[in-house]
Amino acid sequence: xxxxxxxxxxxxxxxxxxxxxxxxxxxxxxxxxxxxxxxxxxxxxxxxxxxxxxxxxxxxxxxxxxxxxxxxxxxxxxxxxxxxxxxxxxxxxxxxxxxxxxxxxxxxxxxxxxxxxxxxxxxxxxxxxxxxxxxxxxxxxxxxxxxxxxxxxxxxxxxxxxxxxxxxxxxxxxxxxxxxxxxxxxxxxxxxxxxxxxxxxxxxxxxxxxxxxxxxxxxxxxxxxxxxxxxxxxxxxxxxxxxxxxxxxxxxxxxxxxxxxxxxxxxxxxxxxxxxxxxxxxxxxxxxxxxxxxxxxxxxxxxxxxxxxxxxxxxxxxxxxxxxxxxxxxxxxxxxxxxxxxxxxxxxxxxxxxxxxxxxxxxxxxxxxxxxxxxxxxxxxxxxxxxxxxxxxxxxxxxxxxxxxxxxxxxxxxxxxxxxxxxxxxxxxxxxxxxxxxxxxxxxxxxxxxxxxxxxxxxxxxxxxxxxxxxxxxxxxxxxxxxx
Numbered sequence: 336x337x338x339x340x341x342x343x344x345x346x347x348x349x350x351x352x353x354x355x356x357x358x359x360x361x362x363x364x365x366x367x368x369x370x371x372x373x374x375x376x377x378x379x380x381x382x383x384x385x386x387x388x389x390x391x392x393x394x395x396x397x398x399x400x401x402x403x404x405x406x407x408x409x410x411x412x413x414x415x416x417x418x419x420x421x422x423x424x425x426x427x428x429x430x431x432x433x434x435x436x437x438x439x440x441x442x443x444x445x446x447x448x449x450x451x452x453x454x455x456x457x458x459x460x461x462x463x464x465x466x467x468x469x470x471x472x473x474x475x476x477x478x479x480x481x482x483x484x485x486x487x488x489x490x491x492x493x494x495x496x497x498x499x500x501x502x503x504x505x506x507x508x509x510x511x512x513x514x515x516x517x518x519x520x521x522x523x524x525x526x527x528x529x530x531x532x533x534x535x536x537x538x539x540x541x542x543x544x545x546x547x548x549x550x551x552x553x554x555x556x557x558x559x560x561x562x563x564x565x566x567x568x569x570x571x572x573x574x575x576x577x578x579x580x581x582x583x584x585x586x587x588x589x590x591x592x593x594x595x596x597x598x599x600x601x602x603x604x605x606x607x608x609x610x611x612x613x614x615x616x617x618x619x620x621x622x623x624x625x626x627x628x629x630x631x632x633x634x635x636x637x638x639x640x641x642x643x644x645x646x647x648x649x650x651x652x653x654x655x656x657x658x659x660x661x662x663x664x665x666x667x668x669x670x671x672x673x674x675x676x677x678x679x680x681x682x683x684x685x686x687x688x689x690x691x692x693x694x695x696x697x698x699x700x701x702x703x704x705x706x707x708x709x710x711x712x713x714x715x716x717x718x719x720x721x722x723x724x725x726x727x728x729x730x731x732x733x734x735x736x737x738x739x740x741x742x743x744x745x746x747x748x749x750x751x752x753x754x755x756x757x758x759x760x761x762x763x764x765x766x767x768x769x770x771x772x773x774x775x776x777x778x779x780x781x782x783x784x785x786x787x788x789x790x791x792x793x794x795x796x797x798x799x800x801x802x803x804x805x806x807x808x809x810x811x812x813x814x815x816x817x818x819x
Contacts, residue, residue: 338384341384345381345400348370352370352373356405357369357373357404360372363408364412372408373404375407376404377400419766421768421782422767422779423769424725424728425782426728426730426731427729427730433630434630434633434634436688437687437688439686440669440673440686447664454664454667466661466662466664470485470670470674471483473678474674477614479615481644481645482642482648483641484640485638485639485666485670486638486657487661488638488639489596489628489639489640491660492626492640494529494660495651496592496624497529497531497557497592498529499647500556500590500647501531505531505552505554506526506531506532506558506592507547507559508522508534508535508560509546509560509574510536510538511537512560512561512574514561514563522594531557534555540573542575551589555587557592558583558591558592560575560580560594560622562595584623590624591621593624593626595612595617595625596627596631596733597627597732597734598629598640599613599633599733600632601677601683603632603734606684609736609737611632614642623647624644624648625641626642629666631689632690632731634673634683634690636669697741697742701722701724701742701780703788704744707778707788707792708721711795714792717749719746719747723745723777725741725742725743725779726738726741727782741781742780743777745778746776746778747775748801750802750803753776754771765787
């Protein structure tokens, strides 16, 4: 094997850059990017030849150099954040972006974001306006609060509230409510960052109204209640409801804050789910300030929404932290269109994807599963395709004990392993994320987007994804990844 001869067969950079296929790549990408990809692949090729002892394989690598340059370029320009199909059955899947937005809402956001907007401009007065004004009125109408605003997530909302209302003083909170949320972020740590001093009362499983009252000192600035939306303590336990805590507010003139976590604006018990305290109930029961997430049970974009008494909300709007935590034009416009759906509960259930999935009847999900199975069977795939009853969950730290009856389509490959199929599904042009149970891939139809039924049936067949030799899907994936 004459390696020197093989090295001399590698085309020089200037020769490659004049190749017609390379010129097409320059048109699609840019001269500098193509030059970088050419040099990168040349270097890899030299390293491969140096270590290779099979002349035929080395020649194949030389002959396919341009193909690898194209794949490298496609990879260079392909965005990392991509659309995925959620077949896991977890509706508010934190790793998959939590609540999806409706198509109508996205069209509105695109229209706003693709040009200039009145984000902070008062069209009536012809002067600077406030970004919260676009959704504050509708939010107050829905919740019964006096004022409202939003920051970039609920942890930020808690920090801003405490910084504005309790900095340098004590915030009294039950030990049973000192929760940890995703990514090891903990309520006590967030409170500490706000400059408020945490005063724990009660025990993990039991806290009484007397515990709060005994903790009152001249340094007490707020009573804080945290709704444990991501877990439940059952059995020998007791908590102090917000209405009872409000009686201490009136006695000592100390405001009450409630962090509702996932935040819900509709009584979900009407749809067969466990009752979850609504924002409206909290305001009605006397909470001075309430905060909650925008991208959980509300079904909107990531945000920390704050509602309550105007004097406290005004304090927060003037807090210097607000500038660092404020929402952008995408979030403001998305929040407004999603919140307006709540002016009609029927429209909210119908038009907000997360609510639609949560309230969907099991019989409707089963019909979709049967339809999807027929599509996959008609494709004559190298796999056993069946349907199986299962349970979906809400996720996102919301209603942790709730399980929704659902139906999944199961795929058990006959030529490759289930593990290999799971990997290949994750590498499709639109990745499919399911769950593996009993050596089968389960695609839960409560969360699987129906518009992608035909997509999966077609692409599994076209790219031989279920066959042992099937790795053409990788080249397809890269070749169909082009800059926007």
